[in-house]
Amino acid sequence: MSTLAQTSLLDRFFSPKEGSASRNFFLSALWWSLLGMGAGMLAASEFSMPDLIRNVPQLSMPHLRMWHVNAVAVGWLSMGYVGSMFHMIPTLCKCKLYSERLGNFTMWAWNLVMTGAFCTLLNGNTEGREYAELGAILDTLVVVGLVLTAFNLYMTIVNRKVKKLYVSLWYFLGSLFWFPLVWVIGQRTFVSLPGLNDAIIGWFYGHNILGMWFTTVGVGMMYYLIPRYVKAPLYSHGLSMLGFWGIALFYAPTGTHHITQSPVPEWLKAIAIISSIFLLVPVLTVLTNFFMSMKGKWGQVVTDLPLRFAVTSCMFYLVTCTQGPFQATRWVNWYLHFTQWVVGHAHLALLGTFSFILTSSFYYSIPRLTGKQWHSEGLIRAHYWLKFLGFLLMMSSLTTAGLIQSAGWAMGMPVDQWGLQIRPYWFLRTISGIMIVLGQCIFAYNTYKTLFTKPSGADVKAKAAREVKV
Amino acid sequence: MYGYRLGAIGIVTTFFIIIFSTVLMPMVLFQPKPSGRGNDYKAIDAKIADAERGRKIYVREGCFYCHTQFTRIQDRGYGPLVKEGDYVYETPHQLGTARTGPDLTNEGGRFPSEWQKAHLITPRVVKPGSIMPSFSYLSEGDMNDLVAYIQTLGNKRTVTTFVQAPDEYLLTTMQGRGLAARKTVDTNSDAAANAGRGIYTQNCAACHGLEGRGNGPNAITLEKKPPNLTRDYYKQYPDEFWFYRISEGVVGTRMPRFQEVLSEEQRWYLVAYLKTLPKEHEETVNSLDDLNVAEPVHLPKLSRQQWEPHHGKE
Numbered sequence: 001m002s003t004l005a006q007t008s009l010l011d012r013f014f015s016p017k018e019g020s021a022s023r024n025f026f027l028s029a030l031w032w033s034l035l036g037m038g039a040g041m042l043a044a045s046e047f048s049m050p051d052l053i054r055n056v057p058q059l060s061m062p063h064l065r066m067w068h069v070n071a072v073a074v075g076w077l078s079m080g081y082v083g084s085m086f087h088m089i090p091t092l093c094k095c096k097l098y099s100e101r102l103g104n105f106t107m108w109a110w111n112l113v114m115t116g117a118f119c120t121l122l123n124g125n126t127e128g129r130e131y132a133e134l135g136a137i138l139d140t141l142v143v144v145g146l147v148l149t150a151f152n153l154y155m156t157i158v159n160r161k162v163k164k165l166y167v168s169l170w171y172f173l174g175s176l177f178w179f180p181l182v183w184v185i186g187q188r189t190f191v192s193l194p195g196l197n198d199a200i201i202g203w204f205y206g207h208n209i210l211g212m213w214f215t216t217v218g219v220g221m222m223y224y225l226i227p228r229y230v231k232a233p234l235y236s237h238g239l240s241m242l243g244f245w246g247i248a249l250f251y252a253p254t255g256t257h258h259i260t261q262s263p264v265p266e267w268l269k270a271i272a273i274i275s276s277i278f279l280l281v282p283v284l285t286v287l288t289n290f291f292m293s294m295k296g297k298w299g300q301v302v303t304d305l306p307l308r309f310a311v312t313s314c315m316f317y318l319v320t321c322t323q324g325p326f327q328a329t330r331w332v333n334w335y336l337h338f339t340q341w342v343v344g345h346a347h348l349a350l351l352g353t354f355s356f357i358l359t360s361s362f363y364y365s366i367p368r369l370t371g372k373q374w375h376s377e378g379l380i381r382a383h384y385w386l387k388f389l390g391f392l393l394m395m396s397s398l399t400t401a402g403l404i405q406s407a408g409w410a411m412g413m414p415v416d417q418w419g420l421q422i423r424p425y426w427f428l429r430t431i432s433g434i435m436i437v438l439g440q441c442i443f444a445y446n447t448y449k450t451l452f453t454k455p456s457g458a459d460v461k462a463k464a465a466r467e468v469k470v
Numbered sequence: 471m472y473g474y475r476l477g478a479i480g481i482v483t484t485f486f487i488i489i490f491s492t493v494l495m496p497m498v499l500f501q502p503k504p505s506g507r508g509n510d511y512k513a514i515d516a517k518i519a520d521a522e523r524g525r526k527i528y529v530r531e532g533c534f535y536c537h538t539q540f541t542r543i544q545d546r547g548y549g550p551l552v553k554e555g556d557y558v559y560e561t562p563h564q565l566g567t568a569r570t571g572p573d574l575t576n577e578g579g580r581f582p583s584e585w586q587k588a589h590l591i592t593p594r595v596v597k598p599g600s601i602m603p604s605f606s607y608l609s610e611g612d613m614n615d616l617v618a619y620i621q622t623l624g625n626k627r628t629v630t631t632f633v634q635a636p637d638e639y640l641l642t643t644m645q646g647r648g649l650a651a652r653k654t655v656d657t658n659s660d661a662a663a664n665a666g667r668g669i670y671t672q673n674c675a676a677c678h679g680l681e682g683r684g685n686g687p688n689a690i691t692l693e694k695k696p697p698n699l700t701r702d703y704y705k706q707y708p709d710e711f712w713f714y715r716i717s718e719g720v721v722g723t724r725m726p727r728f729q730e731v732l733s734e735e736q737r738w739y740l741v742a743y744l745k746t747l748p749k750e751h752e753e754t755v756n757s758l759d760d761l762n763v764a765e766p767v768h769l770p771k772l773s774r775q776q777w778e779p780h781h782g783k784e
Contacts, residue, residue, distance in 0.1 A: 050594070050601045061603045062532025128529030128562040165474060178485050185493060188562075193497075195557025199565050200496050248481060252488040261542040262565055263554045265500050271492065338538060338569040405569075408722070412546035415572045417694060417722040420599045 021103025036071025246282030341402025505555025524619025666743025
């Protein structure tokens with residue numbers, strides 16, 4: 001009897017049930033997204049109302065910002081990505097995940113990291129390195145999480161039942177190989193480098209957490225989802241390979257374009273800027289591939305909401321990746337650096353592109369993992385419009401604010417002169433933050449209603465739909 | 471599985487080539503020597519406040535999200551340019567990414583410590599329109615250390631020119647040489663300053679006040695307040711910069727373009743007068759010995775209550 005109780009406890013937390021690891025990762029990602037985006041919204045409102053909260057160190061703007069960045073990057077996006085991979089890789093390999101128990105264990109480790117981050121970052125226990133704020137213990141735990149994820153997924157691919165690797169798997173395999181290395185190099189936890197070398201490595205990492213993880217996994221997800229939504233084969237396998245190798249070659253050396261006007265070596269800046277411009281090649285090939293695959297199927301965005309999220313994501317990817325090379329060039333960087341334009345650009349990549357594709361994957365995967373149809377399509381629509389319009393508002397207000405700031409710097413005006421001029425844009429950004437967080441809350445409510453109030457096994461048909469042809 | 475051996479080798483090789491070229495190579499090839507112009511955190515007596523601990527508080531409070539610590543060629547008014555060797559002992563680096571607030575590379579000594587401290591507690595009282603969060607939750611010791619850190623920023627970078635007028639006012643361009651050739655006023659003479667006084671009273675005093683302290687009667691109605699021209703900062707304005715400011719006004723404020731109203735000669739007289747405005751917080755010493763023992767930084771003896779209007783008892 002006691003053995004039975006123990007087993008059930010073990011099964012409860014480290015369930016061997018198929019699809020449970022993926023589902024739990026998705027749910028944790030959703031939870032941390034609420035806290036992370038909420039912190040972002042609160043920080044944004046402190047820009048327009050600086051005296052909103054006083055004497056609470058945990059809620060002061062810089063602490064909220066640390067938590068916001070780590071929560072959405074390590075919590076929401078990364079956990080959601082792992083959840084998506086736990087669903088997509090077994091499907092593409094036509095086999096089960098190597099170990100669901102290990103997957104659930106990884107999920108708990110990752111949640112432990114996020115809980116630790118929540119407790120430390122809001123109290124200012126930071127390493128003081130942008131995007132690498134987490135302390136030594138948490139850094140190590142993240143590496144454990146990444147390595148376990150990579151092991152689990154590599155073993156799944158080894159056990160696969162199809163011979164040929166679809167292009168999504170290339171992206172996933174590549175990312176799982178290089179991202180743990182980028183993380184280890186970038187954290188600089190146990191080394192103390194002289195200032196500018198610290199900055200060079202810092203930006204190698206700061207750009208590659210985006211380039212070698214969010215972009216490559218995100219694009220892999222797009223490759224998986226879009227042909228499935230439109231039920232059409234991928235336009236060109238050759239183009240997809242060109243895109244993959246283009247990203248692998250040109251993304252990693254671009255980091256130094258973040259510090260083109262600091263006294264770091266010129267040759268390094270040159271490598272970074274040239275690679276940044278060459279990035280147009282993979283980006284345009286990838287998007288050509290998607291858009292050609294959608295040929296004749298564009299009308300489906302009207303009815304297919306996950307597809308609409310994915311197409312919006314591709315469109316924002318086009319904008320963010322044409323902005324990027326352009327603002328990495330020396331003159332434009334000279335003008336735009338240090339301003340809110342860059343903040344807008346960062347949100348365009350992480351919120352506009354990768355958060356949208358993750359949301360799309362979420363809406364696509366959950367019915368297939370749990371066998372339950374979404375509680376309400378109207379709520380999905382509401383989520384889409386709040387997130388889309390909120391994001392457009394955020395992007396336009398930050399870009400405008402950035403242009404005002406750049407004009408101010410170029411004319412040699414001190415901060416407190418143009419600072420007054422961008423107050424309306426801070427306000428608009430607060431509104432946009434409220435819209436996005438509201439959308440996310442609707443998303444969470446819809447997920448809750450779907451998973452926890454419907455009797456299980458209500459829609460058996462949806463579960464069967466998981467077995468699609470590759 | 472084995473069909474992908476070449477691909478796997480390709481990915482691993484590509485990645486390590488990139489790591490080699492952009493991570494390892496800079497570590498080997500780029501090893502700047504200390505320039506001797508980096509920040510000297512020992513400049514302030516540890517008994518008064520600990521600037522190195524202040525740096526940790528700067529990191530802890532996340533100041534670097536809004537304040538940068540490197541000056542660029544195009545920045546006007548942020549002091550000397552930084553060089554590679556200035557950052558040798560700065561780890562973790564605090565270069566920063568966004569300038570939502572001003573650059574702090576050479577912030578040390580720009581404002582009195584009392585001002586810095588008041589600014590940390592109630593930013594909008596000392597700097598209207600600022601959106602800096604209040605750090606009133608810092609303890610007395612933390613605050614003093616943080617102020618000490620701010621005051622040491624750039625303390626080894628000697629100031630040559632803080633601000634420079636645009637090229638067309640300098641001797642490096644044809645227009646600038648033409649301007650200098652037409653200049654007949656000796657801006658260092660008392661006579662020229664005396665001539666400028668009347669021009670100042672008629673055109674400037676309504677906003678800038680009779681002594682240039684920024685407290686003229688019109689100041690109360692302006693959202694961007696006129697500056698206090700007696701501050702140390704304005705004492706290092708070169709003539710051309712004064713002339714440029716008077717001629718072209720200040721964008722974003724109500725300061726007009728006086729080249730529409732005043733002749734070149736009148737503007738030079740005005741420059742001569744502005745240079746004679748009194749200097750705020752001026753301290754005089756009687757001998758060079760006194761100068762050498764003067765403390766570089768006076769740390770505040772203010773209690774927090776003085777800056778907290780609603781705090782209650784003193």
